Structure formats: C-alpha cells, structure tokens
Amino acid sequence: MKPHGECCGGASHHHEPEETGVSYSLYAKINKDHLQCLNEAVEGTGKNVFKPWEERFNFEVFVESDADEELLFNIPFVGNVKLKAIKVIGEDSDTHPSKMRLFKNRPSMTFDDTSAQADQEFELVKDISGSAEYNTKVVTFNSVNHLTLHFPSNFGAETTKIYYIGLKGEFTEAHHHGVTICTYEARPMMKDHKNPLEEITQARLGQ
Template sequence: MLLIMPPHGNCNGDHNHQHDNPEMGIEYSLYSKINTENLECLNEAVEGSGKTVFKPWEDRLNFEVFVESDADQELLFNIPFVGNVKLKGIIIAGEEADNFPNRVRLFKNRPNMTFDDVSSKPDQEFEISQDNQGLLEYATKVVTFNNVHHLSLHFPSNFGADVTRLAYIGLKGEFFEAHHHGVTICNYEIRPNMMDHKNPLNENVSRDVQ
C-alpha cells in the first residue's frame, strides 16, 4: 500500500484510498467548466501546451502531455470559467524530478494577470511536493474561493531545474451557471419608460417647490 504523507500540512490528510475512489473523477471535473478558448499560460515553451494539463482525472498520469516553462522556472495560468465555481481543492501531478514545481500561488478573480502582477499578495499559497500519482490534494479556503469566475495560478519555482514541467492540474469544486442579467435589466428599464409620461408634471412640481 502506498503511503503518502501530507506535504507541509497544507493539504487534505486522507490520501491512501484516493487512487481507487471512483468519485474523484466527478469531484475533479471543473476542467470541463473552463473557458478553454480564453485560457492562457504565460511563459509556456510550446504555444497552447498549458491548456493540455486540464484534463479528465483518469488521464492525469499521462505524462506524455505536459506544459514546460520557456525562459525560466515560472509559469502563470489565467483560467476563466464559463460560470462561477466554488473551488475546494487542487492537485498538481507530473514526473518526480527537479523540474516539478515546488510552490503555487492562487489569485481569485484577477483576469489577464501578467508577471508584473504576481508581486501582489495571493489569496492563498501552497508549498507543493512532487506527486507522480496525482493523489496529493491541497484544500483551498472555501470561503475565500467561493464565487470564482477567474482563477490565476502562479508557479514561481521548482526543485532546482532550469525550467518547470507539470502534466496535470486538477480543480475540485462546485459549478454554478452564470446569472444572465439581460432580462432583469430590461424589466428595470420598462418602469422608467412608463414613468416618462409623468416627467413633465414632476418637473413642474419641482419648479413650483423651488
């Protein structure tokens, strides 16, 4: 039996049976709620490779599909969702090597982040351990990561290699359809239009009062 120790006390301690838990595939299905067309990964060596690491739970150990940084160790993901999510956990998987990221910083609802923006304080940060099984789950602050429509993940460093490589990013949580306000706005606009007929009277009254 594989014994996995919780890294630095930052993640959920019960890992021993996750590999044979069929519900993990359902819990880690937020990848399907990502607006993939607008997802971007900054400093990726191969254009578009950052999108490939958001994949089904059962494909998490396919290390032939991965993203690798280009100029240095840093990677920055800007992840828009098609609705709102309550983010509960994250898993980072890849081959055990010095190029595995050793830290991840999470930013909520800050679209279009660049490396100039990552100096700001993250909403949460984890030191992460090498994981070639995709079993180490890092529990997010649910209160903080409630009502998330955009998530940025910054990987600033690794275990000593010149570039960073990872094969899987799993996002666990609940998805909620985005509210469409068009009808509501129209309803509110109807009322002022109906009252427009009374505007002259209102203006006269205002003048009289003055």
C-alpha cells in the same frame, strides 16, 4: 502497468479514482478559448494539462516553461465556482513545481502582477500519482469566476514541467436575467411611444 500509476504512500490513493474523478470535474467548466498560460515553451500546451481525471497519466500531454522556471495560468470559468482543492501532477524530478500561489478574480494577470499578496499559497511535494491534495480556504474561494495559478519555482531545474492540474469544487451557472429583462423592456417602450407621438405631430400639422 505504468510505474507512475502506482501508489506512492498516500493512504487514500487506492480507493479514490472513481469518486475523485467526479469531484475533480471543474476542467469542463473552464473557458478554454480564453485560458492563458504565460511562459509556456510551446504555445497552447498550458490549457491541455486541465483534462479529465482518467487522463491524468497521459504523460504525452504536458506543459513546460520556457525562459525560466515560472509558469502562470489565467483560468476563466463559464460560471461561478466554489473551489475546494487542487491537485498537481509532475515528474519525480527537479522540474516538478515546488510552490503554488492562488489569486481569485484577477483576470489577465502577468508576472509583473505576481508581487501582490496571493489569496493562498502552498508548498508542493513531488507528486507523480495525484495523491497529494491541496485544500483551499473555501470561504475565500466560494465565488470564483476567474482563477490565477502562479508556479514561481521548482526543485532546482532550469524549467518546470506539469502534466496535470485538477480542480475540485462546485459549479453554478452564470445568471443573465438582468440583460434579458432590459432587452425586452427597451424594445416595446420604443415601439409603444413612437407611433402615438408621430400621430399627434401629424395631427397638429394638419390643423
């Protein structure tokens, strides 16, 4: 029995795992190869906190900030997402992030860019069980191909530690029909017009 898996007062915590696990499946739609985590103490650890619901209590996998308490995630998706909610699991300590800021479709953000107004902000509670759910403004986040999460502060520690970030929503495949049509139109046009022109030119030269 793991103490961090026990209910901590959330009324819906005892009946949510299976249903919640399905709805928090957007981690599988993240382009992990291009996900960035800025100010991570160990390179490559930031992407690992986006994991299956059933692995949310694997506290051996986490990301910790380096120079100060800030963390910033640039999260590209492989299609379009309607983002509905977010969960953040940390420690029951001052290393838990205390605020989360969301930016929609702003690839490659850095800390210098975070002075801009966020599309939505949340004051976080210390959550070691995944019982707290932060609902997004669906009208704002109904067509997201890139999400930036900025954690600017924690509850007073020098560094911030996160074990799990869950993304809830709906996914739509990206469409590439325009590229396909252009490819098929361009090739026959080149082929169709090249030979007749050459024939006309050769015919004139032969006169």
